[in-house]
Amino acid sequence: MRGRIVETEAYPPGDASGHAFRGQTARNRSLFLGTGFAYVYFIYGTSYMLNVTAEEPGIGAGVLLRAFEPLEGIEQMERYRKTSKLLDLARGPGRLATALQIDQRLDGVDLCTDGPLWLGTSVGNTALVGTSVRIGISQEVGRLLRFFEIGNPFISGPKALSRK
DNA sequence: AAGAAGATTCGCT
DNA sequence: GCGAATCTTCTTA
Numbered sequence: 766m767r768g769r770i771v772e773t774e775a776y777p778p779g780d781a782s783g784h785a786f787r788g789q790t791a792r793n794r795s796l797f798l799g800t801g802f803a804y805v806y807f808i809y810g811t812s813y814m815l816n817v818t819a820e821e822p823g824i825g826a827g828v829l830l831r832a833f834e835p836l837e838g839i840e841q842m843e844r845y846r847k848t849s850k851l852l853d854l855a856r857g858p859g860r861l862a863t864a865l866q867i868d869q870r871l872d873g874v875d876l877c878t879d880g881p882l883w884l885g886t887s888v889g890n891t892a893l894v895g896t897s898v899r900i901g902i903s904q905e906v907g908r909l910l911r912f913f914e915i916g917n918p919f920i921s922g923p924k925a926l927s928r929k
Numbered sequence: 930a931a932g933a934a935g936a937t938t939c940g941c942t
Numbered sequence: 943g944c945g946a947a948t949c950t951t952c953t954t955a
Contacts, residue, residue, distance in 0.1 A: 807949070808936070808949085809937050810947065811949085900936075903934090932955105933952095934950105934951095935950095940945095
């Protein structure tokens, strides 16, 4: 399966809304591995979330992947998601993880080498990138750390947050 | 040991 | 738009 990442949120060092804020624990240890690893966790009893770690080893920080534009393996994603609506396959962080069948087994995987999950290079023409506040958090609410491709239909969240 | 909150989704109105 | 589902982790006693 393959696709384009079209929406992300940053959780930088020292951010009170980030899982690394209170230091390393059994759950968030992958966040401290260094740049380019997967941090996968389970939340709300229903959803897995995928982050890409984003700092040097020992510093906890990551980027949440919130939406994905499916390009290849769409039939497989439809099976995992139990829907055939293309726009709903990976629109939202929990859906993205479900579509790619991502769970705790992929926690800590190196995304920059060959393996079950990896990051490729940019595909196609990238439109302008907009910013907004992050979705679903209650700390550091005002920071403009959500990023999305303007106009892309595969983006999650309220429409008002995806205009610019 | 118990309780609350959480980087959400789905179904129903 | 609203509330339930569902479970892990951290906080507080």
